[in-house]
Amino acid sequence: xxxxxLDYETMNENVKKVQYAVRGExxxxxxxxxxxxxxxxxxxxxxxxxxxxxxxxxxxQVVALCQAPFLLDDPNxxxxxxxxxxxxxxxxxxxxxxxxxxxxDSRGIPGxxxxxxxxxxxxxxxxxxPELIFLTDGASKGVMQILNxxxxxxxDGVLVxxxxxxxxxxxxxxFGGSLVPYYLEETANWGLDVNNLRESVAQARFKGIxxxxxVIINPGNPTGQCLSEANLREILNFCYQxxxxxxxxxxxxxxxxQDERPFISSRKVLMDMGPPISKDVQLVxxxxxxxxxxxxxxxxxxxxxxxxxPPKTVDEIYKIASISLSPNVPAQIFxxxxxxxxxxxxxxxxxxxxxxxxxxxxxRRRARIMxxxxxxxKNVVCNFxxxxxxxxxxxxxxxxxxxxxxxxxxVPDVFYCLKLxxxxxxxxxxxxxxxxxxxxxxLRTTIxxxxxxxxxxxxxxxxxxxxxxxxYEDNWNRSRM
Numbered sequence: 001x002x003x004x005x006l007d008y009e010t011m012n013e014n015v016k017k018v019q020y021a022v023r024g025e026x027x028x029x030x031x032x033x034x035x036x037x038x039x040x041x042x043x044x045x046x047x048x049x050x051x052x053x054x055x056x057x058x059x060x061q062v063v064a065l066c067q068a069p070f071l072l073d074d075p076n077x078x079x080x081x082x083x084x085x086x087x088x089x090x091x092x093x094x095x096x097x098x099x100x101x102x103x104x105d106s107r108g109i110p111g112x113x114x115x116x117x118x119x120x121x122x123x124x125x126x127x128x129x130p131e132l133i134f135l136t137d138g139a140s141k142g143v144m145q146i147l148n149x150x151x152x153x154x155x156d157g158v159l160v161x162x163x164x165x166x167x168x169x170x171x172x173x174x175f176g177g178s179l180v181p182y183y184l185e186e187t188a189n190w191g192l193d194v195n196n197l198r199e200s201v202a203q204a205r206f207k208g209i210x211x212x213x214x215v216i217i218n219p220g221n222p223t224g225q226c227l228s229e230a231n232l233r234e235i236l237n238f239c240y241q242x243x244x245x246x247x248x249x250x251x252x253x254x255x256x257x258q259d260e261r262p263f264i265s266s267r268k269v270l271m272d273m274g275p276p277i278s279k280d281v282q283l284v285x286x287x288x289x290x291x292x293x294x295x296x297x298x299x300x301x302x303x304x305x306x307x308x309x310p311p312k313t314v315d316e317i318y319k320i321a322s323i324s325l326s327p328n329v330p331a332q333i334f335x336x337x338x339x340x341x342x343x344x345x346x347x348x349x350x351x352x353x354x355x356x357x358x359x360x361x362x363x364r365r366r367a368r369i370m371x372x373x374x375x376x377x378k379n380v381v382c383n384f385x386x387x388x389x390x391x392x393x394x395x396x397x398x399x400x401x402x403x404x405x406x407x408x409x410x411v412p413d414v415f416y417c418l419k420l421x422x423x424x425x426x427x428x429x430x431x432x433x434x435x436x437x438x439x440x441x442x443l444r445t446t447i448x449x450x451x452x453x454x455x456x457x458x459x460x461x462x463x464x465x466x467x468x469x470x471x472y473e474d475n476w477n478r479s480r481m
Contacts, residue, residue, distance in 0.1 A: 019169065026427060026428065026430065027042075030427035033422075038425055041425055041427065043448065046221070046291065046446050047295075048297070051450065052449075056293070058085060059337040059338070061082070062089050062092065063089075063333050065089035066100050066333055067330065069089075072086065072090065083347055085348060092333045101329075107318060108134060109329070109332050109336075112333070114130045115336045115339050115340040116130070116303050116305070116336075116339050120133075123268070124265055124267055125271075126271045128305060133305045133306075134321060134327075135302070136327055139251050139287060139288040142286050142303065143171065143249070145304075145317065145321065146247060147171050147177070147213075149316065151177035153177070154177065154178060156178065157177065157180040157209040157212065158212065159200060160182070161217060162184065162435035163442070165221040165249070166433060180201070182196050190220055190225040190383060212245065213244055214238075214245070216247070218249070218250055218252075218263070218266070219255060219256065219387025222444040224386055224392065225386050226256060226258075226387045232264060237277070245283070247284050248266035248284070250265060251302075252292070254291070255292060256386070267305070270307065279308065285307070286303070287302060288301065288302040289334045296334055299328070299330065302335070366447045369451075371383070373458030373459075373462065377393075378465060378469045378470075379395065380396070381396070382394065390444050390445065395441045395443060397416065400474065401416070413430035413442060414430045416441070417430045417443050420461070431444065
């Protein structure tokens with residue numbers, strides 16, 4: 001009969017090329033061990049509620065009422081739900097075309113897009129147009145839609161920070177484009193050097209690649225750094241000179257754990273720069289309900305906003321969004337609630353502030369516990385997590401460990417992470433899944449395990465690490481003196 005279209009040998013090669021380390025070999029092994037009854041601490045993915053973070057009460061109350069609108073007709077509804085949740089549920093239901101079970105416009109509910117535009121204007125000090133905001137199933141879907149519009153074939157390149165979140169490498173592979181890496185500088189707290197960008201573009205062009213776009217992840221994933229205003233200006237100038245679209249992945253903008261470098265959006269810096277740059281550079285910015293102190297990953301809510309994108313292109317992006325008919329409607333309500341939060345004086349305001357501050361303050365403490373914990377380990381160095389929800393320590397692996405990994409047919413940091421998983425149940429992602437400089441090794445872990453479990457997790461990590469280093473070290477340290 002011969003090979004069929006969905007036999008492995010004949011399927012789309014781009015699909016086979018995709019690698020996604022966050023759910024890769026380590027995750028699959030961890031799942032196996034869990035089935036065998038081993039206690040696994042999944043720190044491989046930024047999934048706060050899976051690690052015990054409680055959902056915020058108010059948004060869940062509002063969405064519960066929207067999902068079960070008959071509750072609003074119950075005379076006792078006011079005994080269970082606060083008045084502001086009831087009012088807000090009625091508001092969102094009035095914006096839909098038939099409740100949560102009906103498709104919305106393919107760009108998202110107009111009233112919610114208006115709330116997003118008002119949030120952006122409050123944040124940046126510049127008006128935003130709801131017609132240029134599309135609601136999406138998580139930020140990832142938006143990133144995929146935009147990359148799909150940019151990449152025409154293998155000759156098109158996208159500048160991506162290394163280390164990077166593998167959504168970018170995976171999607172660029174899937175659409176048949178070329179990833180053009182630019183390296184972040186670990187010794188400068190994962191800072192970005194524009195000279196590195198110029199070098200990356202020159203090398204890509206030498207290989208015949210047309211560089212069409214640049215990605216920034218701010219705050220960084222997996223690296224956790226916050227870009228300064230000066231750095232953002234340099235990036236925007238660079239995009240202006242090189243005629244690149246800038247994709248601003250800003251999903252961690254609420255996750256900031258220091259006061260020296262607050263989050264500043266790419267859009268605000270672009271507008272502050274004024275013409276000609278502010279009228280010329282094409283920018284697409286992404287946000288989500290999955291991160292911040294919301295952590296509503298499973299709801300799949302996000303948006304992207306387009307700046308300086310021509311109307312005809314916006315129409316084409318709308319057309320492609322229409323193929324899926326509608327983004328997830330309950331998630332659109334979550335997005336509305338996130339961008340249009342409770343105000344002082346609202347019945348539920350104090351509880352909302354108490355819950356959200358509690359989560360952020362705890363994350364700030366956990367970022368510190370984890371950084372200090374890694375830095376107390378043998379042959380491990382770790383920059384402080386300024387933002388986002390990850391720690392990305394460097395592992396200085398002895399030559400004997402690298403040799404043992406080769407013998408086992410594993411990349412050295414995969415070898416280390418597998419041993420860590422077997423010994424402690426801690427499931428991480430090896431740095432090689434994000435990209436790193438040749439001969440340098442890392443792992444990524446989230447800072448999301450419960451605060452009360454953190455000391456025990458760090459002490460079991462330290463015990464494993466120090467024994468691993470001693471086992472493979474012998475005279476290596478003495479010879480390095």
